[in-house]
Amino acid sequence: MRIRDWPEHERPRERLLAHGAGSLSDAELLAIFLGSGPRGRSAVEHARALLAQAGSLRPLLDRTPRQLAALPGLGPARACALAAALELGTRHLAADLARGEALTDPDRAGEYFARRLRGLPHEVFACLFLDTRHRAIAFEELFRGTLDGAEVHPREVVKRCLAHNAAAIIIGHNHPSGVSEPSAADRAVTERLRQALALIEVRLLDHFVIGDGPPCSLAARGWL
Known part of the structure; x- marks a missing residue:
């Protein structure tokens, strides 16, 4: 079943908007980046498969953009989006430490x-x-x-x-x-x-x- 066919209160994007990003699981957060999964699999199911293959979120996201791009269902565009998001998080934290x-x-x-x-x-x-x-x-x-x-x-x-x-x-x-x-x-x-x-x-x-x-x-x- 596609995510758009899920009840609205179960969809990751709607839950994020209603309750914040902290209310989502690792797989649901990753699914928002993926947008969709391969044929016959929702983005959340695909995210769960990627996490299971890597062992957890950290070893998955510790990979280089090229390594991420080589994973099934990711490719260069999604891999770059994930790498950019991680760097934005680091720079956001660095901004808190800015002089002043x-x-x-x-x-x-x-x-x-x-x-x-x-x-x-x-x-x-x-x-x-x-x-x-x-x-x-x-x-x-x-x-x-x-x-x-x-x-x-x-x-x-x-x-x-x-x-x-x-x-x-x-x-x-x-x-x-x-x-x-x-x-x-x-x-x-x-x-x-x-x-x-x-x-x-x-x-x-x-x-x-x-x-x-x-x-x-x-x-x-x-x-x-």
């Missing part, structure tokens, strides 16, 4: 790091530079590594802080394994950075480790 707005909620910074770093196949160490009022100045990926780790050089972090005239920073890196638990090395480099930054009077506010679940805050653990 003080960063008062640590969870927002953690979510931003997760959007930027989660799903990368290699480890990336990034830094969010802040001014004296904790307003965002810039976000930079400073070090890239392998599947197992990235070497972090405190001297380079200090140089970038001076270049941005930053008063404070938040750092973060991803664990491609999906495990967000900080390692002993993560704690050690955090302390090295804290000490190096103290010499130039720059505060290290937090260090987020990004895995499959919620970002892990070293400050929340009492390790900063």
